[in-house]
Amino acid sequence: GESVGLHLPTLSVQEGDNSIINCAYSNSASDYFIWYKQESGKGPQFIIDIRSNMDKRQGQRVTVLLNKTVKHLSLQIAATQPGDSAVYFCAENLPGNQFYFGTGTSLTVIP
């Protein structure tokens, strides 16, 4: 299958700071990307998505950036809060509606 990798397995930030989580994908045919948040022992929760015809999309406190030239995706969380502590996954969609998921980055927010 296609690989979806994350540059850092763990990330620690101070409460109130901004967080940036990165993801590299390998298939240039991928046309849709999602960021998920997963708390311990729970199922992944949708955060934000972006299609390949866009390079930026903003939600509430979150922004996703897509750089198709270098096949890179990032998730920015503004004013990080303790409740943001979780594992964050990047997922890429290939034609056929299958998703491939990265291993995840564990975000820890320090109060």
Place this chain on the structure above:
Amino acid sequence: DGGITQSPKYLFRKEGQNVTLSCEQNLNHDAMYWYRQDPGQGLRLIYYSQIVNDFQKGDIAEGYSVSREKKESFPLTVTSAQKNPTAFYLCASSIVSGGPHEQFFGPGTRLTVL
């Protein structure tokens, strides 16, 4: 409330036994998926179904079986042929028409083989 439910939350199995994990959704989604999650690894696709009475193998289907007799239900059976079944199992569903859409996940079932 609309969503996906999985049961049980925890499941213990003796070696040599088959067990079935339940997944139900009331989102009226056509597609349903089963993933396996192991520590330090991304989600791996076991089986998926885009329509009732049809399903396809994912990347790690060996030792598993599914059925899709109803749109809202997609049970997964972990058979005795699965050599290392201890894992966290996640069910998901999504809309199919109109291009790719996000997958909505259930709360998961943690299976432990004793």
